Amino acid sequence: MSQTEPDTAQGRTAPQERARYKNSAVRDYVTMGVFIALYIVLFMLCGMVMAAVPIIMVLLPVIFGLFGGLVFTVLLGKVQRPGSFLITGLILGLCLITMAPGGSMCYMTILGGVVAELIYSRLGRRSFRAMTVAYSAFIACYAIGEYIPFVWMKQAYLDQYADNAALEVARAGTELLNPLTMAVFCVLGVVAAVIGCHWGRALTRKQFKRAGIV
Numbered sequence: 001m002s003q004t005e006p007d008t009a010q011g012r013t014a015p016q017e018r019a020r021y022k023n024s025a026v027r028d029y030v031t032m033g034v035f036i037a038l039y040i041v042l043f044m045l046c047g048m049v050m051a052a053v054p055i056i057m058v059l060l061p062v063i064f065g066l067f068g069g070l071v072f073t074v075l076l077g078k079v080q081r082p083g084s085f086l087i088t089g090l091i092l093g094l095c096l097i098t099m100a101p102g103g104s105m106c107y108m109t110i111l112g113g114v115v116a117e118l119i120y121s122r123l124g125r126r127s128f129r130a131m132t133v134a135y136s137a138f139i140a141c142y143a144i145g146e147y148i149p150f151v152w153m154k155q156a157y158l159d160q161y162a163d164n165a166a167l168e169v170a171r172a173g174t175e176l177l178n179p180l181t182m183a184v185f186c187v188l189g190v191v192a193a194v195i196g197c198h199w200g201r202a203l204t205r206k207q208f209k210r211a212g213i214v
Contacts, residue, residue, distance in 0.1 A: 028079040035075035036088050039068055043092065054172035058150075061143035061189030065136075069196020070203070072135050077200070077207045080125040082117065085138055089113015092142075100149040101156040108145025112138040126213045132197040139193040143186045150177040 046063060050056045056063070075084060093109035100106075116138035123130030149157045150173040161170040177185070201208055 028081050050169050054169040057169050062192045065139045065189045065192030066196040069193045070200040073197045073200025076131050077204045085116035086113045101153045104148045105145045108141045112141025136190045136193040139189045143189045147182040
């Protein structure tokens with residue numbers, strides 16, 4: 001009798017543990033979805049402002065580096081499951097597929113999501129350093145994809161928006177950017193990403209401690 005009771009208890013707890021793990025996974029992926037949606041909303045808001053302030057287009061990697069870094073750090077402090085960078089890169093990249101000649105913004109954003117996910121997995125999902133390096137790589141790829149058309153595909157970019165209200169935005173980018181300024185803005189985007197990640201950790205320090213992130 002004494003031998004069967006532990007076995008029975010173990011039989012009861014195993015399904016409960018599986019159910020608890022499943023519920024935790026669902027909750028984590030719902031949280032991930034909410035934060036990724038916030039990230040996409042940030043992009044949409046910037047897009048709405050660009051018509052009035054064309055320079056916003058050039059500053060997008062810096063804006064995303066800073067405020068996106070905040071969003072991602074809070075997310076990764078809550079959820080350490082794989083997929084945050086990859087899913088964001090895929091969704092945002094597909095949203096950008098028609099935004100530049102040749103789809104450079106789309107492909108580089110998706111590549112950034114893949115690279116960031118690999119870095120985050122390799123360096124450890126409970127490491128703040130891994131979060132920061134991964135997000136910085138994501139922003140660097142996104143910035144390169146955005147700036148390539150402005151620097152090396154200028155006429156194609158202007159032709160694409162010739163009959164569009166966004167022509168002035170495209171023209172402002174082609175006039176401002178060259179290989180040197182492109183490099184400068186890419187570096188600024190990475191610096192902003194690092195600052196954004198530290199900002200996020202400062203706002204959620206207790207959450208990081210509970211998650212065991214160092």
